[in-house]
Amino acid sequence: MSLLRVVWHAVRLQVALSRRSPEHALVLLIAPMQTTTMLALTLAAHREDVVANAVLAPGLIGLWVASLDYAGRIVTEDRWAGRFPALIAAPVMFGLVVVGRVATVVLVGTAAFAESWLVAAVGFGRRLTIAAPGTFAIAVAATCLATVGTATLLSAVFVVSRARDVLQNSLGYPFYILGGILVPVAALPDWLHPFSRLVFLSWSADLLRGAVHGDTRGWLRAVLAIVALSAVAMAAGLWLTQRYVDRTRREGTVEFA
Amino acid sequence: MRPVLRIVRESLILGFAEMSAVYTWRTWTFGWLVRLLCQASFYALLGHYVGDDATMRYVLVGNIVVLACLEATIVVISLAGERRIGTLPLLAITPSGHLPVYLGRGLQWTVTGLTSSLVAWCVLPPLLGVPLPWPRAAYAAPVILLVLASSYGYGCALAGVALRARGVEWLVLNLAYGIVMTFGGVNVPVSVWPAPLRVAVNVLPVVHGLQAVRGILDGAPAGHVLRLLGAEALVGAGWYAVAALSMERLVSAGRRDGSLGHAG
Numbered sequence: 424m425s426l427l428r429v430v431w432h433a434v435r436l437q438v439a440l441s442r443r444s445p446e447h448a449l450v451l452l453i454a455p456m457q458t459t460t461m462l463a464l465t466l467a468a469h470r471e472d473v474v475a476n477a478v479l480a481p482g483l484i485g486l487w488v489a490s491l492d493y494a495g496r497i498v499t500e501d502r503w504a505g506r507f508p509a510l511i512a513a514p515v516m517f518g519l520v521v522v523g524r525v526a527t528v529v530l531v532g533t534a535a536f537a538e539s540w541l542v543a544a545v546g547f548g549r550r551l552t553i554a555a556p557g558t559f560a561i562a563v564a565a566t567c568l569a570t571v572g573t574a575t576l577l578s579a580v581f582v583v584s585r586a587r588d589v590l591q592n593s594l595g596y597p598f599y600i601l602g603g604i605l606v607p608v609a610a611l612p613d614w615l616h617p618f619s620r621l622v623f624l625s626w627s628a629d630l631l632r633g634a635v636h637g638d639t640r641g642w643l644r645a646v647l648a649i650v651a652l653s654a655v656a657m658a659a660g661l662w663l664t665q666r667y668v669d670r671t672r673r674e675g676t677v678e679f680a
Numbered sequence: 681m682r683p684v685l686r687i688v689r690e691s692l693i694l695g696f697a698e699m700s701a702v703y704t705w706r707t708w709t710f711g712w713l714v715r716l717l718c719q720a721s722f723y724a725l726l727g728h729y730v731g732d733d734a735t736m737r738y739v740l741v742g743n744i745v746v747l748a749c750l751e752a753t754i755v756v757i758s759l760a761g762e763r764r765i766g767t768l769p770l771l772a773i774t775p776s777g778h779l780p781v782y783l784g785r786g787l788q789w790t791v792t793g794l795t796s797s798l799v800a801w802c803v804l805p806p807l808l809g810v811p812l813p814w815p816r817a818a819y820a821a822p823v824i825l826l827v828l829a830s831s832y833g834y835g836c837a838l839a840g841v842a843l844r845a846r847g848v849e850w851l852v853l854n855l856a857y858g859i860v861m862t863f864g865g866v867n868v869p870v871s872v873w874p875a876p877l878r879v880a881v882n883v884l885p886v887v888h889g890l891q892a893v894r895g896i897l898d899g900a901p902a903g904h905v906l907r908l909l910g911a912e913a914l915v916g917a918g919w920y921a922v923a924a925l926s927m928e929r930l931v932s933a934g935r936r937d938g939s940l941g942h943a944g
Contacts, residue, residue, distance in 0.1 A: 448851065489917075
């Protein structure tokens with residue numbers, strides 16, 4: 424079976440599962456409320472120049488939530504639901520199936536960008552225009568790729584960790600601050616900058632805001648950084664997933680929930 | 681009174697036993713609590729970025745108080761969990777009746793909510809450079825307790841929705857908390873919203889309690905603060921009445937058609 428066909432079947436499986444899970448729509452519920460909160464605060468302070476931050480941030484949060492809350496739980500839920508033995512018995516690499524399913528969830532998360540744009544336009548009369556649409560499209564594509572890579576890593580970490588719920592509940596807001604998704608990294612304390620640059624969100628947020636304002640200086644460096652961080656996370660995620668599959672086979676725990 | 685206190689005690693024991701399956705005190709402190717502190721800081725940093733120190737303090741105070749509401753409304757998940765594992769009928773046949781037992785199912789979140797909010801109240805303002813006027817700021821503690829109590833009633837009432845529809849508990853929780861966070865005067869004053877919305881938010885928990893907290897910090901007259909506290913208590917009592925009615929109907933319908941034990 425070709426790689427693309429494996430991924431396509433994984434996408435179809437995830438669509439079928441998500442249709443029966445209303446909570447997978449949570450991202451779409453959160454984004455309009457967050458946009459309203461952030462825009463109201465921004466406009467109440469008469470800061471029209473920060474409107475782009477307030478509209479883009481819920482989209483980035485949507486991607487992170489999709490990655491952390493849903494994509495990250497994929498392998499763990501396969502175990503609970505008893506799908507895991509059948510999936511690893513199939514003659515395809517299990518990691519690829521995870522990637523296809525993670526990509527489906529992340530794709531739904533991107534709708535948060537459209538939602539927050541709509542809330543700004545309809546609710547606040549602020550139509551965000553993009554000065555550099557080409558760069559913006561590249562930034563969104565690179566960000567989605569990085570989210571898929573991160574989610575693949577998270578799904579592997581969550582399934583091997585005993586503290587899955589703790590990690591899942593804790594990795595949101597600290598990363599929103601570190602990622603500079605609302606308040607740019609430059610406005611954070613200096614000592615945080617090196618840590619921020621290890622989080623793909625910080626590059627994505629700067630790149631997206633720059634594309635909106637038409638400031639595309641250093642866009643290639645940012646895209647390369649996002650892709651590199653994505654590749655590292657994806658490789659680590661696939662390696663850890665394979666290691667986990669091998670361990671369950673070796674220890675005879677494949678069928679454990 | 682004694683049976684009720686016993687139910688409270690047993691509910692807390694059960695709730696914390698459940699929590700200990702997920703958290704140790706270390707992972708709660710350095711995972712969950714730090715996450716909540718980061719949440720309040722995230723919005724406070726935005727306040728500082730778009731405004732000044734006064735904006736930052738306004739946003740920070742709102743986001744610290746609302747942490748109590750966030751945790752109290754997690755009762756939605758605890759109650760929906762009883763539906764999922766099919767134990768609602770067992771709780772309903774207790775000699776004390778179903779209501780105190782159902783209402784007690786998320787009491788552990790009120791303890792953690794109070795702790796989180798008070799820790800944030802003491803730690804975040806000096807850490808972010810917007811200190812509060814102590815010792816006056818200490819009077820906010822009982823108000824946060826009241827906000828917590830009214831938010832818990834709100835959570836119990838909305839749990840009625842999660843107990844009736846399958847798999848929607850996380851949506852209900854996030855919607856419940858998100859509405860308060862967005863429109864309840866947490867980040868911007870209620871007065872910025874259109875008139876119908878300004879009226880509607882009066883039925884939400886936190887709204888009046890938070891205004892009372894801001895009043896205390898600004899040295900408002902005691903009568904004004906007490907009126908706001910009365911409004912918050914009234915709103916909370918209203919939500920408890922909705923919760924009681926909703927659970928009564930759920931149990932009586934469930935007894936009639938045998939659906940109370942259906943796992944969802």
